[in-house]
Amino acid sequence: xxxxxxxxxxxxxxxxxxxxxxxxxxxSPGPATISxxxxxxxFGLRGSLRYASGIILGTVAVLLVVATGITAMLASxxxxxxxxxxxxxAYILYLAFKIATAPPLAACSGGAARPTFLGGFxxxxxxxxA
Numbered sequence: 001x002x003x004x005x006x007x008x009x010x011x012x013x014x015x016x017x018x019x020x021x022x023x024x025x026x027x028s029p030g031p032a033t034i035s036x037x038x039x040x041x042x043f044g045l046r047g048s049l050r051y052a053s054g055i056i057l058g059t060v061a062v063l064l065v066v067a068t069g070i071t072a073m074l075a076s077x078x079x080x081x082x083x084x085x086x087x088x089x090a091y092i093l094y095l096a097f098k099i100a101t102a103p104p105l106a107a108c109s110g111g112a113a114r115p116t117f118l119g120g121f122x123x124x125x126x127x128x129x130a
Contacts, residue, residue: 032127039115047114054117058124
């Protein structure tokens with residue numbers, strides 16, 4: 001059995017490429033990591049626990065969807081794939097518009113609202129790196 005595995009160098013090349021790509025993607029900070037850091041700095045440990053829990057459970061939900069094959073099933077339907085791509089592009093454009101039209105931080109008066117569990121969960125689910 002081991003001889004069969006070691007006799008296929010293309011398998012090892014593909015596995016090495018997967019491991020390297022995974023290390024780069026998972027090792028670099030993304031929006032979830034940076035947002036948890038910012039929320040922790042702004043609201044402290046206790047004030048950021050709900051948000052961080054949402055991030056963690058959202059990431060677990062994405063991993064479960066991928067691991068169970070739901071993602072592969074959705075990708076196998078060409079019409080649905082196009083619809084999801086259009087919906088994703090529309091969401092990114094919506095976020096870009098909201099960011100571009102947001103008032104400067106200096107113009108905001110009062111304290112910022114503490115991020116919620118749902119906000120963290122949705123960020124993790126919508127995270128492009130995930």
